[in-house]
Amino acid sequence: MAVSAITQRLSAKSNTILLQLQSGLDRILLWWLFAAALACAARIALTPLRAPLGLDVIFPYLLLVLAPATSMVLALRWFRDGDQLPQPKTRLALVGRWTNVCRDEARDHSLYGAGGIMVSLLIGMLLNVPVRAAEYLAAMPALSGTVPPWLSTLHMLMTVDVILFSSLYTIAFVAALRRVPLFPRLLAAIWIGDVGMQLLTADLVAATPGLPGNVAGALHSLLDGNVKKVLISVALWLPYLLLSERVNVTYRQRIPA
DSSP: OHHHHHHHHHHHHHHHHHHHHHHOHHHHHHHHHHHHHHHHHHHHHTSOOSSOOOHHHHHHHHHHHHHHHHHHHHHHHHTTTGGGSOOOSSOOOOOSOEEEOOHHHHHHSTTOSSOTTHHHHHHHHHHHHHHHHHHHHHHOOOOOSOOOHHHHHHHHHHHHHHHHHHHHHHHHHHHHHTTOTTHHHHHHHHHHHHHHHHHHHHHHHHTSTTOOHHHHHHHHHHHHHHHHHHHHHHHHHHHHHHHOHHHHHHHHOEEEO
């Protein structure tokens, strides 16, 4: 009885958080725009610039602020009827024994929806956006005027990384929230791309002439940490995405055989 009561309380709590996420997306976007713009302005103000402040300095920060917000707005439109999108023709998740059911039967299942433990994954994907932005702002100064080639290359790659993957994780968040059948594959592809981007950054910056040794060491530690964070996420969540009855009912329309 005690275990059942605890399970019910946890389920009710996760459902409450899920409803708050669904109803509070506008507020989340507004808070992101305000906080990110303020942080970017502070970063520019605290960086000594070698040339007058211009669009070339501001543009990366505009993208940092606007790209995730724009991605969320677009994803909400793309996935307005996400649970009605067709199932993929080829199954990649072959672990376990499952029986396919029709869409209506899946929706009537008690575990249908993005509740339960899925809420933790939703929050984790959403928090990934401000965390990446904070790491970028802490590591990368605002650049202006003539800078060494290695710094220009590093700045460009780190900017592309934070803008691209903040946007992709935001899209994955919306896909999960709207019960899009391709969500598990989308998240797996983002994980693969994330690791690949870290390795590509390391290779391209290391090949740039003039890279100082202390910078190379710090960059190696940063990128190594990024790769480990992605791999930890994979280790934690991939088994869940493959084996969870909730995930299979909600995103794959199948139940245990």
